[in-house]
Amino acid sequence: MEDTELHTIxxxxxxxxxxxxxxxxxxxxxxxxxxxxxxxAHMGCGQGDCGSCTVSVDGVPIRGCLLFAVQADxxxxxxxxxxxNPDSLAAIRNAFKKHRAIQCGYCxxxxxxxxxxxxxxxxxxxxxxxxxxxxxxxxxGYSPIVSxxxxxxxxxxxxxxxx
Amino acid sequence: xxxxxxxIDRVEDDDLLQASTRFVGSLAFENMLHMHVVRSPYAHxxxxxxxxxxxxxxxxxxxxxxxxxxxxxxxxxxxRIPDRDLLQHRQPVMALDELRYVGEPAAIVLxxxxxxxxxxxxxxxxxxxxxxxxxxxxxxxxARTEARMRGSNEVARIEKGYGDVEAAFAAAEHKIxxxxxxxxxxxVPMETRGxxxxxxxxxxxxxxxxxxxxxxxxxxxxxxxxxLDIGGVVLREGHAGGGFGVRGELxxxxxxxxxxxxxxxxPVKWIEDRSEHFLAINHSRDQTIHLNAAVSKxxxxxxxxxxxxxxxxAYLRTHEIKVSDLSCAFLPxxxxxxxxxxxxxxxxxxxTPCGTYRAPGRFEATFAMERMIDAIARxxxxxxxxxxxxxxxxxxxxxxxxxxxxTGKRVVYDSGDYLQTLDTAIRAFDLPELRRSAEERRQRGExxxxxxxxxVEKTDTALHETARLELAADGKIEIVTGTSSLGQGMETALxxxxxxxxxxxxxxxxxxxxxxxxxxxxxxxxxxxxxxMAGSAIHEASRIxxxxxxxxxxxxxxxxxxxxxxxxxxCCINGRNxxxxxxxxxxxxSAHSTQLIAEADFSSGAMACPYGVxxxxxxxxxxxxxxxxxxxHIAYEIGRAVNPDLVKAQLLGGAMQGIGGAxxxxxxxxxxxxxxxxxxxxxxxxxxxxxxxFEILLLEDWPSPTNPLGLKGAGEGGINxxxxxxxxxxxxxxxxxxxPRRLPITPKALFDLLSKTDDGLISPLRRR
Numbered sequence: 001m002e003d004t005e006l007h008t009i010x011x012x013x014x015x016x017x018x019x020x021x022x023x024x025x026x027x028x029x030x031x032x033x034x035x036x037x038x039x040x041a042h043m044g045c046g047q048g049d050c051g052s053c054t055v056s057v058d059g060v061p062i063r064g065c066l067l068f069a070v071q072a073d074x075x076x077x078x079x080x081x082x083x084x085n086p087d088s089l090a091a092i093r094n095a096f097k098k099h100r101a102i103q104c105g106y107c108x109x110x111x112x113x114x115x116x117x118x119x120x121x122x123x124x125x126x127x128x129x130x131x132x133x134x135x136x137x138x139x140x141g142y143s144p145i146v147s148x149x150x151x152x153x154x155x156x157x158x159x160x161x162x163x
Numbered sequence: 164x165x166x167x168x169x170x171i172d173r174v175e176d177d178d179l180l181q182a183s184t185r186f187v188g189s190l191a192f193e194n195m196l197h198m199h200v201v202r203s204p205y206a207h208x209x210x211x212x213x214x215x216x217x218x219x220x221x222x223x224x225x226x227x228x229x230x231x232x233x234x235x236x237x238x239x240x241x242x243r244i245p246d247r248d249l250l251q252h253r254q255p256v257m258a259l260d261e262l263r264y265v266g267e268p269a270a271i272v273l274x275x276x277x278x279x280x281x282x283x284x285x286x287x288x289x290x291x292x293x294x295x296x297x298x299x300x301x302x303x304x305x306a307r308t309e310a311r312m313r314g315s316n317e318v319a320r321i322e323k324g325y326g327d328v329e330a331a332f333a334a335a336e337h338k339i340x341x342x343x344x345x346x347x348x349x350x351v352p353m354e355t356r357g358x359x360x361x362x363x364x365x366x367x368x369x370x371x372x373x374x375x376x377x378x379x380x381x382x383x384x385x386x387x388x389x390x391l392d393i394g395g396v397v398l399r400e401g402h403a404g405g406g407f408g409v410r411g412e413l414x415x416x417x418x419x420x421x422x423x424x425x426x427x428x429x430p431v432k433w434i435e436d437r438s439e440h441f442l443a444i445n446h447s448r449d450q451t452i453h454l455n456a457a458v459s460k461x462x463x464x465x466x467x468x469x470x471x472x473x474x475x476x477a478y479l480r481t482h483e484i485k486v487s488d489l490s491c492a493f494l495p496x497x498x499x500x501x502x503x504x505x506x507x508x509x510x511x512x513x514x515t516p517c518g519t520y521r522a523p524g525r526f527e528a529t530f531a532m533e534r535m536i537d538a539i540a541r542x543x544x545x546x547x548x549x550x551x552x553x554x555x556x557x558x559x560x561x562x563x564x565x566x567x568x569x570t571g572k573r574v575v576y577d578s579g580d581y582l583q584t585l586d587t588a589i590r591a592f593d594l595p596e597l598r599r600s601a602e603e604r605r606q607r608g609e610x611x612x613x614x615x616x617x618x619v620e621k622t623d624t625a626l627h628e629t630a631r632l633e634l635a636a637d638g639k640i641e642i643v644t645g646t647s648s649l650g651q652g653m654e655t656a657l658x659x660x661x662x663x664x665x666x667x668x669x670x671x672x673x674x675x676x677x678x679x680x681x682x683x684x685x686x687x688x689x690x691x692x693x694x695x696m697a698g699s700a701i702h703e704a705s706r707i708x709x710x711x712x713x714x715x716x717x718x719x720x721x722x723x724x725x726x727x728x729x730x731x732x733x734c735c736i737n738g739r740n741x742x743x744x745x746x747x748x749x750x751x752x753s754a755h756s757t758q759l760i761a762e763a764d765f766s767s768g769a770m771a772c773p774y775g776v777x778x779x780x781x782x783x784x785x786x787x788x789x790x791x792x793x794x795x796h797i798a799y800e801i802g803r804a805v806n807p808d809l810v811k812a813q814l815l816g817g818a819m820q821g822i823g824g825a826x827x828x829x830x831x832x833x834x835x836x837x838x839x840x841x842x843x844x845x846x847x848x849x850x851x852x853x854x855x856x857f858e859i860l861l862l863e864d865w866p867s868p869t870n871p872l873g874l875k876g877a878g879e880g881g882i883n884x885x886x887x888x889x890x891x892x893x894x895x896x897x898x899x900x901x902x903p904r905r906l907p908i909t910p911k912a913l914f915d916l917l918s919k920t921d922d923g924l925i926s927p928l929r930r931r
Contacts, residue, residue, distance in 0.1 A: 004222070025278065039189045042404070044353050045437035049843035052353055081181075093180045097172055100812045104650025105179030106186065106353040106404030133851040136843060138353050138405050139650050140812065141819030141881075142851045 029064035040109035051135030054110035080109030103139030170808035185401030187373035199280035206836020208291035223279030254478035266442025296836035326502025331466030335457030354404020360424035368395020376411020377687030400677025406649030445518030489524025492569035533887035588798035614891025622876030626686030627766035630700035638744025645685020664705025691876020708761035817881020
C-alpha cells in the first residue's frame with residue numbers, strides 16, 4: 001500500500017491535453033475510463049490477451065491494460081471516440097454497421113482502433129487480417145469484421161487511384 | 164409496410180459505435196464503495212476460520228465480511244425444482260464450513276477504491292484443513308471426503324425412454340458402441356461480469372445494475388434471499404458484453420453487492436476480473452456419453468441406449484441438473500429411433516459449478532449422436548449421408564412426438580422436412596464437388612476431410628412472455644419487454660415486429676428492456692426464445708395498440724374511427740395529419756382520455772424446433788497436427804426470419820464459437836484441483852486467422868405452427884452441430900482410420916489418436 005503515491009502526468013487525449021495525478025500502479029485503461037470519462041475504455045482481460053482495451057498511443061495500437069498510465073506521460077493518445085480524424089471515424093463506424101461487425105459491442109472500440117491503424121498505414125488485406133488477429137471477439141465470428149475492413153481498404157484504394 | 168423479413172441496420176449500433184454505452188463498468192454513483200471477493204485457494208478443505216486481522220483497518224476499508232457474517236442468507240435457489248433432495252446441493256452465498264472449489268467466495272472486502280479493496284483482501288488469511296479433492300465422475304469416495312459425497316459423488320440420475328429397447332437389441336443384426344467425451348468449456352463473453360447495487364432509503368430495497376438474461380427471475384430470488392418485498396428489488400439492464408447462457412444467472416456476487424449495499428447504505432460496485440471469471444462463472448459441457456445402437460444391416464437404427472455422465476462441479480446452481488436432462492431429451496435428434504433408453508448421472512466434484520452454455524445439452528448430444536451415425540456408416544461401409552437419410556423422421560410424421568419430456572415439457576418437433584433440408588444443403592453447397600476436390604487434394608498428399616452433421620434445436624416456450632407498447636411523452640412508441648439484450652440484435656428484431664404490426668417506420672419505436680419496474684413479467688432471454696416469445700407478445704400488443712390508437716384519435720378529434728388512417732409518424736383524419744407527439748399532448752391535455760398503452764401476453768403449448776445441416780471442410784497440418792477449418796457451411800430452417808442478416812450473424816458467430824469448442828477450448832485442472840486455465844492465454848479461443856470461408860443458407864420453408872408469426876429461434880443453431888461436423892471432417896481427412904470422439908481435437912489429442920493406430924499414420928504424415 002506504499003503504492004498510493006500520486007504522480008503528475010499529462011498526455012494528449014483525442015487532441016485535448018489532460019493533466020492528471022495518478023498512482024503508479026494504475027493502468028492506462030483504468031485511467032482513461034475512470035478519470036477521463038472514455039467509455040470506450042473496455043477492460044476485457046487485464047492480461048494483454050484480448051485487445052478490448054486497444055487504444056492508439058503515438059499512432060500505434062497498444063493494449064491499454066498493459067501500459068501504466070504514468071508510462072503514457074507525454075503521449076498522443078487516441079481512442080475509439082475520435083480515432084485519427086472525423087472522416088476516418090465516420091467511415092469506420094459506417095463500415096462496421098453495414099457489415100454487421102458489431103454484436104455486443106464490447107470488443108468494438110479495440111477493433112475500430114486497429115481498423116484506423118490499418119487505414120492510416122495503408123496495409124494490404126493480408127497484413128490487415130494479421131493485425132486484426134491481435135484482438136478477440138466472441139460474438140461475430142470475425143468474418144463481418146474482416147469484411148468491414150476489406151470494404152474500407154477497397155474504398156481507400158478507389159479514392160487513391162481516382163483523379 | 165412489411166418490416167418482417169427485411170435486413171435493416173441494427174438500431175443498437177449507433178449507441179455502441181459512439182461508445183456512449185451503458186456497460187456496467189462505466190457506471191458510477193456518488194459515495195460508491197467497491198467490493199473485492201476473497202476466494203478459496205483450495206479445491207477442497209474444511210474451513211476452520213477466516214482471519215480478517217489487519218484487513219479491517221487497512222486504508223479505505225469500510226467493512227470485511229466472511230460466511231459467518233451472512234449465515235442468515237439462504238443458499239441460491241433453483242429456477243425449477245426437479246427433486247427436493249437436490250436442494251441440499253445449492254451453493255451458499257459465501258463458503259460456511261467447507262471450501263469446495265478453487266474460487267469459491269470466502270470473504271468480501273468493501274472499500275472506497277477497488278485497488279484498496281484488493282490490497283486489503285491480501286491480508287485476509289483462510290485457515291483450512293486441506294482434504295483430497297474429488298475430481299472425476301464415479302469416484303469412490305471415502306471417509307476423508309465431504310459427507311454429502313460419501314460413498315459416491317453421484318447426486319442425481321435421470322431416466323428417459325420409450326419403446327422396447329431390449330427386444331430391438333435382441334433382434335439386432337449389428338450392435339455398435341461408441342464413447343464420446345466433451346471437455347469442460349465455458350462461454351467467455353468479452354465483458355466480464357459486473358454488478359452495482361444502489362440501496363433505496365431505509366434499506367427497503369435496491370436497484371441492481373448489470374442485470375442480464377433473466378432479470379425477473381433474479382428479482383424474485385434476490386427478494387427471497389434478502390427477505391425483501393419483491394417491489395423493493397429493481398433490476399436494471401444496460402448493455403451486456405455477450406451472454407451465451409453464462410451471464411445473467413444469479414451468482415453469489417450479485418447477492419453480495421446487494422447485501423453490502425443494504426447493510427452499509429451506500430452503492431456497492433463489483434467488477435469481475437478475467438482470472439476470477441474463469442474460476443467463478445458457470446462452466447459447461449464436461450460430459451461423457453456412451454452410446455449403444457441396435458442397427459439393421461441396411462443401417463437403420465432400431466434402438467439406442469445412452470449413458471451420460473456429467474461432471475457438475477461443486478454445487479448445483481440455478482440450473483440444477485437441467486443440462487443433463489436436455490442431453491437425454493435431444494440426443495435422438497432428427498432421427499426416428501423407434502426405441503430409446505437414456506440414463507444420465509450427475510456427479511459433484513471439487514471444481515467450479517456448471518450451468519448452461521449456448522445449446523446446452525444439445526452441443527453434447529448432437530456430437531455423440533452424429534458420431535454414432537458416422538460409426539454406423541463406417542461399420543456397414545455405407546455413405547454417412549445415406550445412413551442419415553435412412554433414419555431421418557419424415558415430413559409425414561410432423562408434428563413428431565418424441566414421447567419424452569425435456570425439463571418437464573413434452574418434446575414435439577413442430578414442423579419441417581428433414582430430408583428435404585438435407586438434400587437442399589447438399590445441392591446448395593455442392594457436397595459431391597466438395598468431396599471430389601477433397602479426394603483430389605488427398606491424392607496430392609494433403610490431409611483434407613469433409614464432415615456433415617444434422618441437428619434439431621429447440622426454442623424454449625415453457626414460460627409465457629408479456630410485452631407492452633406505450634405512447635411516450637416525446638411521441639415515440641416504447642416497446643417494453645423484460646427480455647434481455649446480450650448483443651444479438653434483439654432490439655432491432657422486436658422493433659421490426661412492432662413496426663410491421665403498426666405500419667410505422669422503425670425510428671418511431673424505442674425499446675425498453677430489462678427494467679423490472681417497467682413490466683410485470685418476463686421469462687427472460689435464453690434457449691433462443693426472445694424473438695419468438697417476446698416477438699409474439701409484441702405482435703399481439705401492436706394489434707391492440709393500433710385499435711386503441713385509432714379509437715383515441717377519433718375520440719379526441721371528434722371523428723369516427725372509419726375516417727382515420729395511420730400514416731408515417733401518426734394518423735391522418737380527413738386530410739389532417741396528427742403526429743404521435745401531438746396526439747400524446749392532446750391526451751395529456753384531455754380530462755377524459757387515458758394514455759395509449761397496450762399490453763399482451765403470449766404463451767405457447769409447444770416448442771418451436773429449428774433444425775439444419777452443418778458441413779465442415781478441414782485441413783490437418785502434417786507437421787504440427789493442427790486442424791484448420793477451411794470452409795463451413797450451414798443450412799438452417801428458421802420458419803420465418805425477422806431480420807435475415809441478424810439470423811446469419813447469429814449462426815456465423817455461433818459456428819465460430821463451436822469451432823473453438825471442437826478444436827481448442829478446454830478448461831483443465833491439476834491433480835490437486837487447481838485450475839490451469841485462468842486466462843485467454845491458457846483457454847484458447849478462435850482468432851481471426853482461424854476463420855473459415857462461411858456460407859450460410861437460411862430456409863423459411865416450414866413456419867412454426869406454435870406462434871402467430873411462424874418464428875423459430877436463431878441463437879443456438881450455429882453452435883449446435885459444430886463439434887459433430889468438425890470431428891466428422893477430421894475423421895474423413897484420415898480416411899476414417901481414426902475416429903475422433905473427444906472434443907476438443909487438439910494437436911495433442913490427434914497425436915494420441917494417431918499413435919494408437921496400427922498402421923503408423925503419423926510417420927507418413929511427418930514425411931510429407
